[in-house]
Amino acid sequence: MEEVAEKAKHTASDQKEAVIEIKGLKKSFGKKQVLKNINLSVKRGENVVILGRSGTGKSVTIQCVVGMLTPDKGTVKVLGQEVEQLNDRELKELRTKIGFLFQSAALYDSMTVRENLEFALKRVMRVTNQSELNKRVKEMLENVGLPDAAEKMPSDLSGGMRKRIGLARTLIVHPEIMLYDEPTTGLDPITSREISQLILEMQRKYKTTSIIITHDMDCARVVSDRVLIMDDGEYKAEGSFDELSKSKDELVKSYFI
Numbered sequence: 001m002e003e004v005a006e007k008a009k010h011t012a013s014d015q016k017e018a019v020i021e022i023k024g025l026k027k028s029f030g031k032k033q034v035l036k037n038i039n040l041s042v043k044r045g046e047n048v049v050i051l052g053r054s055g056t057g058k059s060v061t062i063q064c065v066v067g068m069l070t071p072d073k074g075t076v077k078v079l080g081q082e083v084e085q086l087n088d089r090e091l092k093e094l095r096t097k098i099g100f101l102f103q104s105a106a107l108y109d110s111m112t113v114r115e116n117l118e119f120a121l122k123r124v125m126r127v128t129n130q131s132e133l134n135k136r137v138k139e140m141l142e143n144v145g146l147p148d149a150a151e152k153m154p155s156d157l158s159g160g161m162r163k164r165i166g167l168a169r170t171l172i173v174h175p176e177i178m179l180y181d182e183p184t185t186g187l188d189p190i191t192s193r194e195i196s197q198l199i200l201e202m203q204r205k206y207k208t209t210s211i212i213i214t215h216d217m218d219c220a221r222v223v224s225d226r227v228l229i230m231d232d233g234e235y236k237a238e239g240s241f242d243e244l245s246k247s248k249d250e251l252v253k254s255y256f257i
């Protein structure tokens with residue numbers, strides 16, 4: 001039964017358009033070749049998890065997706081546009097459709113939670129009407145399970161709460177694509193599980209397409225539709241979490257011990 005559901009999930013995602021399409025991506029820094037040949041197609045609504053040892057180029061890959069780094073070779077298409085071909089204005093416009101949640105969830109420490117969320121709305125969505133701002137902030141804080149946090153300062157929040165607010169601030173502008181770089185790092189296992197569940201819930205509610213870089217196997221299991229294992233600048237294995245957990249390949253097995 002589970003196998004049938006799994007297959008149906010794959011077939012549905014196969015028919016959808018690719019939101020992120022990377023072909024033959026290569027990137028070196030000096031003599032060090034970090035990305036050797038990256039090919040990746042992420043379909044609309046899909047959650048792709050990238051696993052890999054430190055320094056294998058996972059973050060470099062997503063920096064190429066948002067045009068923060070330029071590939072040496074290959075193409076990166078996001079929402080149908082080739083990132084390298086975009087001018088500054090077009091790149092800025094594209095980035096408004098992409099949300100980032102990085103390890104630090106960098107909130108503005110001198111602003112309250114409300115001001116952090118309003119700042120994103122004003123800057124990206126040009127919302128200026130105060131009752132509209134209030135409505136959206138209230139709704140989003142309820143979504144992330146912190147309805148009473150609006151007037152708090154970031155320094156009053158625990159690591160898990162900061163992460164929730166970071167997620168709220170990113171999602172409040174309704175990005176089509178979410179890029180997560182180690183969203184649960186630095187959190188205890190129970191809080192990590194809660195954040196992983198929240199990422200999945202928000203993904204379902206807002207129907208975003210996501211790439212999630214993580215070392216946290218529990219997070220990978222909870223949030224992934226598909227998992228890629230990156231090693232030495234290339235993807236060495238790909239499949240659902242369940243498929244990979246049964247693999248006989250030594251590299252893949254080393255992640256599931």
Ligand SMILES: Nc1ncnc2c1ncn2[C@@H]1O[C@H](COP(=O)(O)OP(=O)(O)OP(=O)(O)O)[C@@H](O)[C@H]1O
Nearest residue numbers: 029032034052053054055056057058059060061213
């Ligand atoms: N702007 C840069 N200039 C020079 N070297 C860089 C730059 N960005 C990344 N690198 C190098 O590229 C390699 C891959 O870095 P990357 O951050 O992508 O690793 P990662 O797989 O995300 O690792 P981690 O899991 O530790 O975050 C590293 O050796 C890093 O030092």
